[in-house]
Amino acid sequence: MSDPNDPKPISIFESRMQVRLYQSENDVLFRVLARGRGADAAEDAAVLRDYFNLDTTRLCHLAIGWAASCSRFREVSPHFPGARMLRQDPLECLFQFICSSNNHISRIHGMVERLCSMYGTPLEPTTAPATPGAAAVAAASGSGALRLLLANGGHGPSCYRARFIVGTTRALLSKPGGGRAWLLGLRDVALGEAVEALTDLPGIGPKVAACICLFSLDKHEAIPVDTHVWQIAVRYYCPQLAGKSLTKKVHGEVQQVFVERFGPYAGWLSHLASQQHRLPEHLRQGKKAAAPGGKRRGRGQQGRSSGGKQNGHDEELDDQGECERNSEGGNSGGRAAADVAAGGGDEDDDDDDEDDEDAEDGPGNRRGGASGRRYQARKKAAATAAVTAEQPVMKACEGTRDGGSRGLRKAAVAAACAAEQDAPQEPLVDVPARGGGRRRGPARQSRAVPLERKTGPQKTLPNGGGSGGGGGGGDDAGRVSMKSQPEKDGIRNVCYDLCFKPDGSQVVAGIGNRVLVYDAADGDLLHALKGHKDSIYCVAYAQNGKRFASGGADKTVIIWTSKAEGILKYTHNDAIQCLSYNPVTQQLASATASDVGLWSPEQKSVAKHKVASRICSISWTADGAYLALGCFDGVISIRDKGGSEKHRIETGPSPVWSICWNPVETNVLCAGCFDGFLKFYMMSGQQKSKDRELAFDPLCVSYFSSGEYITVSGTDKTVHLYTRDGTYLTKIAERDSWVWAVRPRPKHNFVAVGTELGGIAMFQLIFSTVHGLYQDRYAYRDQMTDVIIQHLITEQKVRIKCKDYVKKIAVYKDKLAVQLQNKVVIYELANADDFDMHYQSATKIQQKLDCNLLVVTSHHVILCQEKKLQLYNFDGVKEREWVLDSVIRYIKVVGGPPRREGLLVGLKSGAILKIFVDNPFPIPLIKHTASVRCLDLSSSRNKLAVVDENAKVLVYNLITKELVFEESNANSVAWNSEFEDMFCYSGNGMLSIKTGDFPLHQQKLQGFVVGFKGSKIFCLHYVSMQTIDVPQSASMYRYLERKDFESAYRVACLGVTEADWKQLALEALQALNLDVARKAFIRIRDVRFVELVNRTEAGRKGGTSEQLLLAEIMAFQGRYQEAARLFTQAGSVDKAMEMFSDLRQFDEAKKWAEEFAASGRGDQRSVQELINRQAEWSEEVKNYDAAAEMYIKAKKYDRAIAILAKHQWWDKLIGVVRQLDKTDARCLGMCAGHFRRASNFAYAKETLLKMDDTKGLITLYVEAEKWDDAFLLLHAHPECRQDVYLPYAKWLSSQDRFDEARLAYQEGGFPSLATRILEQLCGNAVVESRFSDAAFYYYQLAMEALKSIKNPPSAMSPSDRTALERFTELYDRAEVYYAYDIVHKSVHSPFRTTHPDTLFNASRFLLMRTLPPREVPLGVSVVNIVYVMAKQAVEAGAFKLARFAYNKLQTLVLPAAWQAEVDLASVVIRSKPFSDKEDLLPVCWRCTTTNPLLNTQGDYCINCGAPFIRSFVTFEHLPVVEFELEPGIEDDDAQRLLGEDAGLEAARREQRAARQAKAAEMGGNVLRLDQDEINRMDDAFAAQMMVPNTTIRVDRAMLRRLKTAEVMVRTWPNPVIPRQYFRVMDSEVPLCCGPCGHFFEQDEYEMAALERGSAPFSRTTVRPEGMVPGDDGDDDSPAPPTAGGLAPTSSVDVSIIDFCMALI
Secondary structure, eight states, X not given: OOOTTSOOEEEOTTSSEEEEEEEOSSOEEEEEEEEOTTXXXXXXXXXXXXXXXXXXXXXHHHHHHHHHHOHHHHHHGGGOOOOOOOOOOHHHHHHHHHHHTTOOHHHHHHHHHHHHHHHSOBOBSSOOBOOOOHHHHHHTGGGTHHHHHHHTTTTSTTOHHHHHHHHHHHHHHTSTTOHHHHHHHGGGSOHHHHHHHHTTSTTOOHHHHHHHHHHHSOOTTOOOOOHHHHHHIIIIIXXXXXXXXXXHHHHHHHHHHHHHHHGGGHHHHTTOGGGGGGSOHHHHOOOOOOOGGGOOOOOSSSOBOTTOOBOSOOOOOOTTOOOOSSOOOOOTTOOOOOOOOOOSSOTTOOOOOOOOTTTTSSGGGSXXXXXXXXXXXXXXXXXXXXXXXXXXXXXXXXXXXXXXXXXXXXXXXXXXXXXXXXXXXXXXXSXXXXXXXEOOOOSSOOOOXXXXXXXXXXXXXXXXXXXXXXXXXXXXXXOOOOOOOOOBTTBOOOEEEEEEOTTSSEEEEEETTEEEEEETTTOOEEEEEEOOSSOEEEEEEOTXXXXXXXXXXXXXEEEEETTSOEEEEEEOSSXXXXXXEOTTTOOXXXXXXXXXXXXXXXXXXXXXXXXXXXXXXEEEOTTSSEEEEEETTSEEEEEETTSOEEEEEEOOSSXXXXXXXXXXXXXXXXXXXXXXXXXXXXXXXXXXXXEEEOSSOEEEEEEETTTTEEEEEETTSEEEEEETTOOEEEEEEEOSSOEEEEEEOTTSSEEXXXXXXXXXEEEEEOOOOOEEEEXXXXXXXXXXXXXXXXXXXXXXXXXXXXXXXXXXXXXXXXXEEEXXXXXXXXXXXXXXXXXXOOEEEEEEEOSOOOOXXXXXXXXXXXXXXXXXXXXXXXXXXXXXXXXXSSOEEEEEEEEOSTTOOEEEEEETTSEEEEEETTOSSOEEEEEOSSOEEEEEXXXXXXXXXXXXXXXXXXXXXXXXXXXXXXXXXXXXXXXXXXXXXXXXXXXXXXEEEEETTSOOEEEEOOSEEEEXXXXXXXXXXXXXXXEEEOOOHHHHHHHHHTXXXXXXXXXXXXXXXXXXXXXXXXXXXXXXXXXXXXXXXXXXXXXXXHHHHHHHHHHHHHTOOHHHHHHHHHHHHTOHHHHHHHXXXXXXXXXXXXXXXXXXXXXXXXXXXXXXXXXXXXXXXXXXXXXXXXXXXXXXXXXXXXXXXXXHHTXXXXXXXXXXXXXXXXXXXXXXXXXXXXXXXXXXXXXXXXXXXXXXXXXXXXXXXXXXXXXXXXXXXXXXXXXXXXXXXXXXXXXXXXXXXHHHHHHHHHTTOHHHHHHHHHHTTOHHHXXXXXXXXXXXXXXXXXXXXXXXXXXXXXXXXXXXXXXXXGGOOHHHHHHHHHHHHHHHHHHHHHHHHXXXXXXXXXSXXXXXXXXXXXXXHHHHHXXXXXXXXXXXXXXXXXXXXXXXXXXXXXXXXHHHHHHHHHTSOOOHHXXXXXXXXHHHGGGSOSSOOXXXXXXXXXXXXXXXXXXXXXXBOTTXXXXXXXXXXXXXXXXXXXXXEOTTOOHXXXXXXXXXXXXXXXXXXXXXXXXXXXXXXXXXXXOOTTHHHHTHHHHHHHHHHHSTTOOOEEOHXXXXXXXXXXXXXXXXXXXXXXXXXXXXXXXXXXXXXXTTSOEEEHHHHHHHHHHHSBOTTTOOBOOOTTOOTTTTOOTXXXXXXXXTTOOOOOSSSOOOHHHHHHHO
16 A cells, blocks of 8 residues: 555454555565454454465465466466465355355445444454454344345345355354364364365355365365366366366365365365466467356356346456466565455346355356356455565554544455456357356257258348357258357347348348348348447347337347337346347337336336346247246246236246247247256246257247247257247257347248357248148148048048157058158048048157158058058058159159059159059059159049149040140149049139030139039149139030930039029920939928829820920920910810919919800800909918909908908008098007007008097007197096006106106196105115205105195194104104215215314214114214214314213224224323313204203203204204293284384383483493393293293294394294294394204205205205395295295195194
């Protein structure tokens, strides 16, 4: 350090002091800042010498022996002048390595600092803590504080390191002598014993145990075998271990090899790899060894371990492949530094991933790789410290012991990081691997079996600036050789990923640090995009084709437009592993080693979600709903579009390197794992099918051809094709390096591949048709592994799943042969039925038989191999072989007896042979001049049709060997198997049919003719078989023209229409060819003509003349005139007349009858008889129109009406009505009934009007719902009242017009039905919690009950009393529901619209109405009432009432959401005064008694018993007192007397007030003798008010003195109920009485009426201002005010419960 006064402080764990170090030119100085309790200053130098291990040997001395034993070390040793291992305290070292698991330096440092500061003992005089002991840490484990402490610097709240530390400390404390003593004792035991003891502790594996032994237990021979040490071992010292997994045994073997070669200090050598940057350039390059286990290790310059982070750029390796971070070499002069447990990762990284307790133990866990080596190096705890190149000298430095240092461990970390940051950042030379390290190919060799070639020509695309790299591709034509491109910007050109534009026009590839865009059609380079600073790992194209994205080792994602313009860039903390666009929402998912990001064009930010393990691959479902993440730890995480995990699939311990969703079966996921298996899962995580073992590790998995096939590339440098369920098919391409990417080209049968050397090639996949045909059975290959058999006649299909690659198919009769890769399977039909489609496996030939063509017979299979035919039986034994002179071009089984079938063979030389399977000698048939393309034999085997390579079709007569037909433009030919002289051929888009010597019949056809049976032609178009029906009508008619009925019949049997059959039968019948005619009529199932043929045949045998026979035949054909002429010629005119009569052709019959009479052989009676029977015959033949007209003319109206009504001829029927006389009531009634049933209202009305049937007309109006017309008639005929009102009310009810329906029932005389409607409405309103409507309906029911009272109270009958009781009950319920509606809305409505005072008063009113013994109405919740009252009471200050309410709530069942609130409020209310505010207490207006807020006995005064009269808007207590008139005073008298002396009394009071004022001025007192008389009226009323529980009675004098404004009169809607009188005690409060009979404050009433549009409670419509109620003549309107200023209430819909009770 340059300044000795300002060095960075360094402290030592578990020591007794804190020091500062300063390195001079030759010495290292130290200053002691603090010591622990009991520490001796004399031991300071000894402690430092022990810590830095200065008393052991030096590296320069060791290097001499190492160089002698290893040539490689001899080359690099001059560049390592010195290094030294620390000798840490064992417990300190143990804690550091537990914290270092899957971690990096800054976080390890923070975790150790927090551990020391929380549980360590402070050094004096500073507060710097020392390392805690095991006992202190173990004691903290119970509280969970240690977990939270480490979690702040570890990995989330579930930091697993805390569990390991706690378990280790407990295990140490259980050791003999305590943990520290036990650890120090391990210094005296052998290395193997020490490692064995340490691995028994939690969180310690073999590698970590070796590190602890090396850095703290004096085991200098310990070798921590990680990825880098393993590479050196297998490359230079023990190559026999290459490809093996790093087991405990292998670990020991590596240890032994290093010790044998380098001696007891071999452990020092294993940690010099991190200084490779000190090597010159020529020593850094070197071939790398395979990773342990043959597996790959990660990708790119930015490394990532299994579940760990990617950590910046790595330094370039030396030729030994080592990059170790735990050693720090010295230089001239040296540099003081010390290092503690080092973890992987940059110091600015904020997160890491969890791993198991042995995660750090060697490369077997697949942590390694390119930058994984940096990570592994960081993870080696206890780094060596470079002290000096010469012998160190430690000197004490005087100075004060000032604190302020973080200690030795921070300086050690800083030194290690500085060394890493100073190292050159150059690219690696081995194979980069995606997402965290270099990939190594597996030791396993490819065992793919070569199959038939299905790949087309290869296109090789040029690389960035040159020809690109990558060879391979097999023998495909069109391949362009490419050279590997040199590195650009120090980055190798590797094609890790590529993608296509959705329309398939462009391919985008990431090569090196450039994005290259090619034309997919011709391979031209369109764009070379620069934007990334490091290798590009992934590219992806949006489904809409507007943008694509790229990401790579520079932790950056760049989004480009389709025009190759960069538009957006965002970063992650780690290298970008993979990208994928949502196919629906265009959302981009980017995955790294620690998180997954989701970006969409609509959002500005990227939503990132942490993951527990490195993501290797991602894939969206076809519908864009779910995203699958394939992770390094073998887990597939399925997430929704928001990033939330929905399902988790455990595939095994191996990384899931590539995944892809099936585009068709959208819930099927294919995963390629690094255990060499292809796995398939459902969305739910269920495995869809068994795992498919591969011969390599898959690098890329993609679905091809709409999800039917899977393309897989891998470490065997090839691309393979599989079915969608994982069945292997064939090899697509083979390259000269790993194939990182294989992608299908959209809408084309091409795949593009990208390789390790940067080469890009495109291959075309050609799927050939594999099929077989025999007669009407066609078999073809589907999905490469299935065989589908189709019956061409019935169109039935059956699928056989072979679960293997189907190479050839052959069909013959009931046999089906399927050639698979290694066997031939023979199937046969289960039943001997022409239409049976059930095939079963009969036998298998377990041999791999290669052939060009395959043929099967009843007991053999024939293999065609160029010029050779081989005959095998079904047991696989070759029975015979034919070697021909030329290449076989066509072969076909033409039938024959079993085991003696014949084959038709066409050769390239033009020779056509016939071979019998039991004959070794072929039989020559024809020697054609051109190569044969297609052959077929006629059904009689006498004619041969040939199509040659010149597209000519030729027909030979095999008997005469003559050429009988020749035509051009043919590609295939087929004979009709059911007609000797008919064949067809296809070509040039046409189908040609040749029959006999007739001209060709042609029609359009696409494809190839492969069969001809009857009228069905079988055509193969591409890969589908079509059956074409070709009618043989033309050929049949040509034979008919020649009168060749036999040939015409044979052609018709092939397939003609039914009309053609009939024509053939008729012409044969007319020609009296009865045999052909009979067969033809039987074919079309014409029984009548068959009988005719039989009768004709019998007549011919009986000697009947041919004219009569032909006449009868003509008659059967409907040719009646010709038949009549033939009858006449034969002298049988009577037969012609009989014929026309049977045909109901009366005119023709009449004509022939007249002719018959004129001939003298008949008379006129026969003609008349025909005319008389015509009418009945018309009806019999169902000529109803003519029959009806005839019946009308005959005046038989009833028969005509029945016919017209039956056929709904209403216009004709109304014509009959108009002809009828009005006295013919029977016929008119019949017509009206028919019209009504037909809903013909107009005609029915006309008929009823003609009949003068008024009641029927009303009924008609009702049925037609013509209510206006019905009521119009009802005024004239009131006796029909019920006939109209009852259906009208029902109709109103069906229209939900219940109020009108109720009135209709009442008008019609059905009051019970009207009441039932109201009762139903009440019940529905309560059940539906519409309490306001319930109050209104109950109010209406109460009014109906009140109106039903017939007698005054003094003379009420029992029915009247029952009605009055019902009225009281219903009205009381209406008031309760009206008030409860306010409370219910306040509880359940999110907004409060009611004033708190109203809620308070309404809840008190309800509670006083519902407390026991009163019954609580249905739907009313006492809980809600008390709850609202409690809350409002607290707000109003009525704490006593609130306490009562909360106590009441404690006794009730409360909703769960209220329970906590009520419990808390019940406690809080007890802190309030046990009293209510005085201004809240109601005062009785009659006796002036102050009442409590709640009277549990009822809503009345507790003193005088007067009921409180409340406003039904605010529920306030109104200043109104009820009084009664003295007996003898009528209502009219009271109205007249009221207020007569009110003016005089007012004048007297004014005079009295003036005199009193004057007397007061004079200072005298005035005595008035008439004072009592003046105040007598007031005293009398007041005196009665003071008497409790009595009625106030007013006499005439008191009425005269009362002001009209002081008196409110309430009038009942029933006149037998007397009026009620009330006195207003506070004239300053204007009151009014609503239509319902309740009192309101004038302002409140008007406001409520304006808000609702109707009066409160009664819902009476508010009338315009100034209109006197009752002016409109409505009986239900309020009565007009009486003289004297009375304000009576409405005469309808009013009631007062107390008054009713008084009446009862």
